[in-house]
Amino acid sequence: MTTFVDRVELHVAAGSGGHGCASVHREKFKPLGGPDGGNGGHGGDVILTVDQSVTTLIDYHHSPHRKATSGKPGEGGNRSGKDGQDLVLAVPDGTVVLDKEGNVLADLVGHGTSYVAAEGGRGGLGNAALSSARRKAPGFALLGVPGGLRDIVLELKTVADVALVGYPSAGKSSLISVLSAAKPKIADYPFTTLVPNLGVVTAGATVYTIADVPGLIPGASQGKGLGLEFLRHVERCSVLVHVLDTATLESERDPVSDLDMIEEELKQYGGLGNRPRIVVLNKVDVPDGLDLAEMVRPELEARGYKVYEVSAVAHIGLKELSFALAEVVGQARAAKPKDEETRIVIRPKAVDDAGFTVVQEEDGLFRVRGEKPERWVRQTDFSNDEAVGYLADRLNRLGVEEKLMKAGARAGDGVAIGPEDNAVVFDWEPTVMAGAEMLGRRGEDHRLEEPRPAAQRRRDRQAERDEAQQEFDDFEPF
Template sequence: MATSFIDKARITVKAGNGGNGVVSFHREKYVAAGGPDGGDGGKGGSIVLQVDDNLSTLMDFRYKRKYVAPSGADGQGGRRSGKDGQDLIIRVPRGTLVRDAETNEIIKDMSGTEPYVLCKGGRGGWGNSHFATPTRQVPRFAKGGLPGESHDVILELKLLADVGLIGFPNVGKSTLLSVVSKAQPKIANYHFTTLFPNLGVVWVEDGVSFVMADIPGIIEGASEGAGLGHDFLRHIDRCRLLVHVVDVSGSEGRDPVADFDAINEELKQYSPELATRPQIVAANKTDIMEDPENLERLRAHVEGLGYTLLEISAAAHQGTRQLVGKVAGMLSMLPPVTVYEPEYVPKPPVIDTSAPLDIRRADDGHTWLVEGPWLQRLMSNTNFGDYESRMWFDRQLRESGLYQRLEEMGIQDGDTVSLYDFEFEYQR
């Protein structure tokens, strides 16, 4: 099995919590009634994904599975806000799919260059200066910060290549890639030389080039996980065009027609859509061909199926430029590399609202301070700029019995209910 290439990893990510607001009053000689000056807590750092073209594997995620961004600092007196937590940048190879670990839905396809905020940092809590009003001039309370978002995700690497080289092991795919590009894959005369995909940029002429990937050899049963199986079949998913390399030399006693059909059957079993991808058949090792009948049988078979066959010898550099020209011509007429659309829709969390909240009346007699762990989580999952989200939030509070408890404690119409960094006027 491949040990040096990691193309799937599960990680846990958590954004930083918001810092707490502080209770503070301005005290200065000869200045009477300085008033509240407690600063707000800083925002927690977010988890941000960024494409790094210097990375080609997910190897780093084998050794580190948990990523936590720093929290925001608490506020200070003198209306000084706490320092925001620094965003944690996680660098991934281009072409990495981010999936929700629970549902396997695609959250983001990291194929572009824009960074993606996977988990938002918690909002900082308000200091007491934030709560000062003409009727509430001496607020002796502040609010804690809200927790940052967390997520379990699966990272899955699907190489961004225009062209995928497919075929049985040891048919000359790595040699072909090394000849037509500047890639330097490991090449030797034994099966499964290629344990992870190699990419190379193929230059055709000024302004015309494409990316070719040498996909590790597929064997019969790969679609069911045999050999390297699904580990590498997934890398063909994005390729717009497949170059099917077939050994016609007969040096290993193989039947080129049977090999061609076997590989296409594996593609069909893995993905029927993938089996319909355009193909060019490259009959390789023609310079050491023992029986020309092998080539003619293969030609008749593939052309009968509508494919183009080109004769090449990658090792002898014969026919490779013609193959490159044919590939470039077909690519110019094909749609761009597939980019996967997000499938993930965040669902409102199931929050246990049965635990009692801490409710107390402020010194002014008209402000009610409400706090509690589940309320923190509820607020961190609420978009207060969205009407439906606010209605969902109000319904959760009502069903928890909060309003009933406030009425039992004597709240009056027009009183202020203060929930962390959110306030509203109470109306029955």
């Protein structure tokens, strides 16, 4: 059964916004008291948040579809709908968020760091919010915007101070088990370690983390063996420790050639050239291993490496190694910029961006793309002529008609607003002023604003007095 997962594809859906309400206030003697439709609630966001207690992505491996709740619709009496609840997804420290094309969206490091993976839809405005001096009584409301849908990839890159690198069966798991309280699987066959193991080491006043990750073989940087899985987890480590087997039974291998091979794979992978290196010659408790360690140590030191002879089994040289690692880790922490860890990619719009584009396609159709016009279309109730007229006004003010003319559009040409799989298509009829303004501010109840003659006002007041007197006359005391 899978217990550790470090890469998943996640399908997230934010909550949709609630629809606005079209309502007119009514009470006795005032049947048309003005618009009082409330706004719809906003949909909930889907938020990724780093939680130190989470160490794997296994929950999302078993349940990859996640959805936030939607906002409630508005109601009459200026009552706004309730906002949807945000869906907070806990992820391990060191999680990288990518899109389907492999572009990095966020690099989450540090407890509490968060990223909005999908934004909730806006709630639609009620007719009370849409009323203005020009449109006193809108007979329509805006629909809520659907929540964002997104397919993302989560990759876990282990966050540790020290990474143990080396061939399979070089003794990395044994070394981490004696340096820390970690209890990884240890066996005498290659690729025993299939997932990263983390341990905490205390050396004097310094506390640091050490990672034992899957072993390397030639071609690892191209994905051979468990190479790519290994190298991804090495990226975040500040110090690399080469664990070299001095007691290998393979005649074609020796510590120096193993080191050269591992360094070549690190070079091919890229981005690891500036990490401090320490060389550990392991298994010196074996007589032949000790002899080989003493033979190759001068050559390694001549290359500039700090070399330590240890035995994880016999507990030889462990204290010196742990304090040496603590010193290098301290230096790496001091040199690391404080604001370097968390990275969220922001792609701002160009300063001359009009907010939409108009492109004529091969079949002659003019397609309008842009965040505002597409959102306005989604908010429009096309069964309501007043709402369609309001949309026409907004598009005209944004400059869509002007840009269509410049693109060569003529009366009767097809125009689509939105992507191919979800667009509104109509035959374009250019206008000087759009919908609602041409139709005499449609969407208003003119009874709310037309002046009544003085005689009519007197008759209405007298009728109200007569009705009140009749109610008094009909009243029967107990």
